[in-house]
Amino acid sequence: MTDRKSEDHGSAKPNADELTTNSLYEMLCNVDAEEYFMNIKEDLSQVDRLVSDAVNNLVINFRYISKLTKTHHDMVLAIEKMAVPEKSVPIIELLEKQMVIADKIEQELEMTVTSLQFGDLVTQLLAHTVKQVENLNIELQHIDRQADWKNGRSSVQEKHEGISSAVKAANTRAKKKPVVQQGMQMGDIELF
Amino acid sequence: MAKTILTVDDSTSIRQMVAFTLKGAGYEVIEAVDGQDALEKANHHRVNLVLTDINMPRMDGLKLLELLRELNHYKTIPILMLTTESGDEMKAKGRAAGATGWLVKPFDPKRLLEVIAKVIN
Numbered sequence: 001m002t003d004r005k006s007e008d009h010g011s012a013k014p015n016a017d018e019l020t021t022n023s024l025y026e027m028l029c030n031v032d033a034e035e036y037f038m039n040i041k042e043d044l045s046q047v048d049r050l051v052s053d054a055v056n057n058l059v060i061n062f063r064y065i066s067k068l069t070k071t072h073h074d075m076v077l078a079i080e081k082m083a084v085p086e087k088s089v090p091i092i093e094l095l096e097k098q099m100v101i102a103d104k105i106e107q108e109l110e111m112t113v114t115s116l117q118f119g120d121l122v123t124q125l126l127a128h129t130v131k132q133v134e135n136l137n138i139e140l141q142h143i144d145r146q147a148d149w150k151n152g153r154s155s156v157q158e159k160h161e162g163i164s165s166a167v168k169a170a171n172t173r174a175k176k177k178p179v180v181q182q183g184m185q186m187g188d189i190e191l192f
Numbered sequence: 193m194a195k196t197i198l199t200v201d202d203s204t205s206i207r208q209m210v211a212f213t214l215k216g217a218g219y220e221v222i223e224a225v226d227g228q229d230a231l232e233k234a235n236h237h238r239v240n241l242v243l244t245d246i247n248m249p250r251m252d253g254l255k256l257l258e259l260l261r262e263l264n265h266y267k268t269i270p271i272l273m274l275t276t277e278s279g280d281e282m283k284a285k286g287r288a289a290g291a292t293g294w295l296v297k298p299f300d301p302k303r304l305l306e307v308i309a310k311v312i313n
Binding site (some may be wrong): 034062063110115117118178184185186187191 | 311
């Protein structure tokens with residue numbers, strides 16, 4: 001891991017008045033690591049926005065299809081009522097077939113209600129992952145500030161231990177994963 | 193008269209799916225975006241059942257459950273938790289706070305309606 005902070009090592013300490021926000025930022029953290037983790041967070045936010053957008057559109061489509069299906073169902077019933085007194089067997093048979101199709105569409109829509117909940121699960125998982133990335137960044141920055149890596153005095157073993165300790169600390173900070181579902185099958189129900 | 197259900201979730205799509213399912217079965221539905229919003233709405237409406245998520249901003253579902261159980265009207269009405277959380281520890285917390293039942297997401301509309309019909313009466 002390169003460190004911008006180390007580039008200033010040995011040079012004259014800048015006067016506090018001369019410190020711009022940027023140089024202060026560079027002194028306080030490892031900019032490469034910071035940028036790397038920022039990019040990951042931006043990617044995850046992009047995924048979240050795309051998923052949310054897709055879910056919103058799917059829900060709008062779902063509600064529209066559901067409304068149309070209900071209208072269609074009601075129309076078939078109304079036509080059937082008109083056809084029965086006429087005793088038009090072919091029309092009644094056709095309407096019965098229409099009714100079967102309408103019922104099947106309604107059943108499929110009901111199943112879609114379960115699948116359409118994927119957006120909530122994905123959003124929660126992404127938020128959890130963003131938090132993990134933030135934690136790892138914080139812990140790596142902490143180790144980086146303490147390490148002697150840049151002057152070459154640290155052994156490979158020490159570097160490994162430093163990284164392991166950062167990962168362990170990040171794990172300790174992490175909250176329990178909020179979503180353990182591996183698929184979109186219906187969840188358990190328990191009444192107390 | 194139709195029974196009223198308060199559904200609480202910070203996810204718009206979940207609220208819409210729950211409302212779609214419940215309205216289709218003839219229930220009146222009030223939506224809240226988090227525990228704080230739910231608490232305010234619970235105070236202003238006569239609600240027959242609460243269906244709440246757990247992980248939400250401002251106020252989570254467990255805190256909402258605790259606060260609702262302190263209110264006279266909500267001491268005995270069914271409060272169901274609808275959440276992605278399925279760990280025993282979390283369920284035990286819900287149970288201790290007075291939850292009526294625990295439903296793990298994603299929910300199936302038919303099963304949700306069956307459970308609601310069972311506890312709302």
